[in-house]
Amino acid sequence: xxxxxxxxxxxxxxxxxxxxxxxxxxxxxxxxxxxxxxxxxxxxxxxxxxxxxxxxxxxxxxxxxxxxxxxxxxxxxxxxxxxxxxxxxxxxxxxxxxxxxxxxxxxxxxxxxxxxxxxxxxxxxxxxxxxxxxxxxxxxxxxxxxxxxxxxxxxxxxxxxxxxxxxxxxxxxxxxxxxxxxxxxxxxxxxxxxxxxxxxxxxxxxxxxxxxxxxxxxxxxxxxxxxxxxxxxxxxxxxxxxxxxxxxxxxxxxxxxxxxxxxxxxxxxxxxxxxxxxxxxxxxxxxxxxxxxxxxxxxxxxxxxxxxxxxxxxxxxxxxxxxxxxxxxxxxxxxxxxxxxxx
Amino acid sequence: xxxxxxxxxxxxxxxxxxxxxxxxxxxxxxxxxxxxxxxxxxxxxxxxxxxxxxxxxxxxxxxxxxxxxxxxxxxxxxxxxxxxxxxxxxxxxxxxxxxxxxxxxxxxxxxxxxxxxxxxxxxxxxxxxxxxxxxxxxxxxxxxxxxxxxxxxxxxxxxxxxxxxxxxxxxxxxxxxxxxxxxxxxxxxxxxxxxxxxxxxxxxxxxxxxxxxxxxxxxxxxxxxxxxxxxxxxxxxxxxxxxxxxxxxxxxxxxxxxxxxxxxxxxxxxxxxxxxxxxxxxxxxxxxxxxxxxxxxxxxxxxxxxxxxxxxxxxxxxxxxxxxxxxx
Ligand SMILES: Cc1ncc(C[n+]2csc(CCOP(=O)(O)OP(=O)(O)O)c2C)c(N)n1
Ligand SMILES: [Mg+2]
Numbered sequence: 001x002x003x004x005x006x007x008x009x010x011x012x013x014x015x016x017x018x019x020x021x022x023x024x025x026x027x028x029x030x031x032x033x034x035x036x037x038x039x040x041x042x043x044x045x046x047x048x049x050x051x052x053x054x055x056x057x058x059x060x061x062x063x064x065x066x067x068x069x070x071x072x073x074x075x076x077x078x079x080x081x082x083x084x085x086x087x088x089x090x091x092x093x094x095x096x097x098x099x100x101x102x103x104x105x106x107x108x109x110x111x112x113x114x115x116x117x118x119x120x121x122x123x124x125x126x127x128x129x130x131x132x133x134x135x136x137x138x139x140x141x142x143x144x145x146x147x148x149x150x151x152x153x154x155x156x157x158x159x160x161x162x163x164x165x166x167x168x169x170x171x172x173x174x175x176x177x178x179x180x181x182x183x184x185x186x187x188x189x190x191x192x193x194x195x196x197x198x199x200x201x202x203x204x205x206x207x208x209x210x211x212x213x214x215x216x217x218x219x220x221x222x223x224x225x226x227x228x229x230x231x232x233x234x235x236x237x238x239x240x241x242x243x244x245x246x247x248x249x250x251x252x253x254x255x256x257x258x259x260x261x262x263x264x265x266x267x268x269x270x271x272x273x274x275x276x277x278x279x280x281x282x283x284x285x286x287x288x289x290x291x292x293x294x295x296x297x298x299x300x301x302x303x304x305x306x307x308x309x310x311x312x313x314x315x316x317x318x319x320x321x322x323x324x325x326x327x328x329x330x331x332x333x334x335x336x337x338x339x340x341x342x343x
Numbered sequence: 344x345x346x347x348x349x350x351x352x353x354x355x356x357x358x359x360x361x362x363x364x365x366x367x368x369x370x371x372x373x374x375x376x377x378x379x380x381x382x383x384x385x386x387x388x389x390x391x392x393x394x395x396x397x398x399x400x401x402x403x404x405x406x407x408x409x410x411x412x413x414x415x416x417x418x419x420x421x422x423x424x425x426x427x428x429x430x431x432x433x434x435x436x437x438x439x440x441x442x443x444x445x446x447x448x449x450x451x452x453x454x455x456x457x458x459x460x461x462x463x464x465x466x467x468x469x470x471x472x473x474x475x476x477x478x479x480x481x482x483x484x485x486x487x488x489x490x491x492x493x494x495x496x497x498x499x500x501x502x503x504x505x506x507x508x509x510x511x512x513x514x515x516x517x518x519x520x521x522x523x524x525x526x527x528x529x530x531x532x533x534x535x536x537x538x539x540x541x542x543x544x545x546x547x548x549x550x551x552x553x554x555x556x557x558x559x560x561x562x563x564x565x566x567x568x569x570x571x572x573x574x575x576x577x578x579x580x581x582x583x584x585x586x587x588x589x590x591x592x593x594x595x596x597x598x599x600x601x602x603x604x605x606x607x608x609x610x611x612x613x614x615x616x617x618x619x620x621x622x623x624x625x626x627x628x629x630x631x632x633x634x635x636x637x638x639x640x641x642x643x644x645x646x647x648x649x650x651x652x653x654x655x656x657x658x659x660x661x662x663x664x665x666x667x668x669x670x671x
Contacts, residue, residue: 034520034521034523035521035522035523038521038522038523038594038595039522039523039524039594039595039596040523040524040527040528041524041526041527042524042527042595045597047594047595047596050522050594050595051521051522051594051595072523072527072528073528074489074492074520074523074528074529075459075460075489075490075492075493075520075528076492076493076494077493078494079494102457102458103458105458106458106460106461106493106495140378140379141377141378141379141430141441142378142379142380142443143379143439143440143441143443143444143457144439144440144444144457145443145444145456145457145458146379146380146443146457311657311658312661313657313658313661314661316438316439316656316657317378317379317430317438317439317440317441317444318430318431318432318437318438318439318441318651318652318656319378319430319651320430320651320652320654321430321438321439321651321652321654321656321657324654324657325657
């Protein structure tokens with residue numbers, strides 16, 4: 001999986017490019033969401049694309065594919081998500097822009113009771129090739145109802161697939177895989193990555209859902225990151241390297257299915273594990289990975305497994321409190337030092 | 344309807360306070376003093392003022408992301424509101440909520456809620472409380488034209504109707520939800536048409552005219568207080584600015600439209616009304632303007648000079664009596 005093309009583009013442009021390429025390739029793909037074009041119904045006034053989506057993540061799509069395949073919706077998440085499931089059951093590959101991950105709350109029933117279970121309940125007769133992309137995460141002062149992370153909750157549900165890209169390259173590969181996948185996939189985008197630049201091949205390519213990658217090899221300990229926290233792990237790794245410590249970084253990418261083998265192999269080599277997740281810790285992915293490693297690689301561990309996560313609280317508005325809420329490379333370095341000093 | 348001078352001055356001062364609060368807030372936002380999103384309601388001041396003029400402290404309101412006007416009209420302290428938006432510990436929610444989460448339970452202000460539509464059933468629940476207590480408090484659910492399309496609105500209206508709860512659903516139809524025009528997103532010609540489906544009265548009125556809002560809200564609130572059940576009041580209004588501070592509304596609407604509404608400015612309209620019908624009030628408008636400007640400047644000073652809360656605030660109030668689980 002080497003990047004041969006060195007063209008640098010932003011995360012958001014990788015998202016638009018992936019959607020564009022897949023809509024060109026497959027006429028059954030269409031996109032729905034709030035303000036994904038903006039100014040809907042006002043072509044007669046010369047208005048066709050007022051917003052191009054929250055953060056401009058769908059800019060240009062309506063110009064190319066028109067309002068039939070780029071559908072602005074009312075603020076009715078339960079209704080339009082359920083509608084997408086219905087279209088998916090009857091032969092389309094809908095892509096939903098769910099503006100913020102917090103709004104999972106509004107359409108949770110459609111996700112967990114229908115999208116996740118219909119295939120199973122109906123004896124495998126049907127499939128739900130649905131993709132949802134959404135924005136998550138704290139750090140922007142958007143407070144408790146617009147900063148939440150629910151990918152842990154979603155990964156808990158059998159029948160849903162959940163991926164979290166960590167840069168523009170992994171976004172494109174995972175989004176294309178998600179759209180082509182025959183199961184419902186939620187592509188979770190950390191707001192803090194949206195302006196990040198990185199090398200992205202211009203041709204369509206896929207990254208397998210259910211596979212993690214190792215952006216940095218090392219032997220002293222394993223740092224597991226999810227999305228933006230992979231970037232934090234890489235930042236922390238630089239500091240650690242200057243102190244003579246060689247961490248290995250696992251970029252989880254896929255939360256469900258979970259690539260436990262990559263994590264286990266790394267831990268068998270490094271014998272120490274720190275998992276970094278911005279989600280809250282109870283019943284979360286970090287906790288889940290810790291349980292798996294204790295279960296399957298206990299004999300390889302030289303130290304307790306540490307989790308660097310948000311605390312068990314909602315996201316506060318005030319800047320000093322929100323700063324403290326978030327995982328940071330400093331926290332990762334501090335925890336790592338504590339772990340290594342135990343010897 | 345003839346109004347007392349006291350009511351007239353209250354309406355005027357409430358609208359002005361909201362206008363001045365938000366215009367000053369926008370200045371601070373452009374200096375980077377606020378975080379997240381600020382949703383100005385400039386242009387819409389007549390609705391919260393005209394409705395809340397009928398309310399006592401024992402009545403309840405629930406509000407939206409565009410809620411500064413509702414909070415001010417329900418009597419929430421502007422110092423504490425401003426400090427909240429600056430994220431300071433003296434804020435009405437200790438700086439933990441910001442502009443989109445302002446509440447003062449001591450004044451019946453149940454909160455501005457950031458999930459579109461999610462505040463509405465809170466007002467229905469407060470109305471249920473009043474019914475259970477057998478008092479004559481009423482509740483107001485403020486919501487936008489965009490929120491009108493959430494399922495929860497319909498569930499809430501149906502519940503309120505079958506139980507005849509003392510609640511008024513006040514739709515501030517400012518004609519846009521983000522960049523989406525109401526005529527695209529909404530099946531009904533008037534949002535108030537939907538009242539019929541829930542067997543309650545519905546009215547569409549001019550929400551730029553505070554006296555029109557006052558009159559209509561008086562009827563709806565009077566019904567609720569008298570035990571005659573809920574109603575739906577759609578106020579046609581307009582926000583002068585973009586959806587949030589930083590959004591350019593000209594990407595989805597025309598300049599001529601904006602100018603047309605600015606000509607109907609609720610505060611200027613009301614000054615004209617005062618000049619015609621309430622000359623005594625009109626004469627004191629300069630003094631009121633000065634009072635309002637001074638109070639908002641004080642609020643800004645208060646917000647600047649207040650401290651941030653200690654880091655331990657992060658862990659407080661997750662539960663009433665469970666310390667939660669601290670990590671790091
Ligand atoms: C459930 C949910 N979906 C989407 C959003 C994002 N959002 C915030 S405000 C808004 C528009 C609301 O429009 P309207 O109800 O008309 O209120 P207005 O902003 O015009 O006051 C949207 C889509 C949200 N906060 N909650
Ligand atoms: Mg609106």
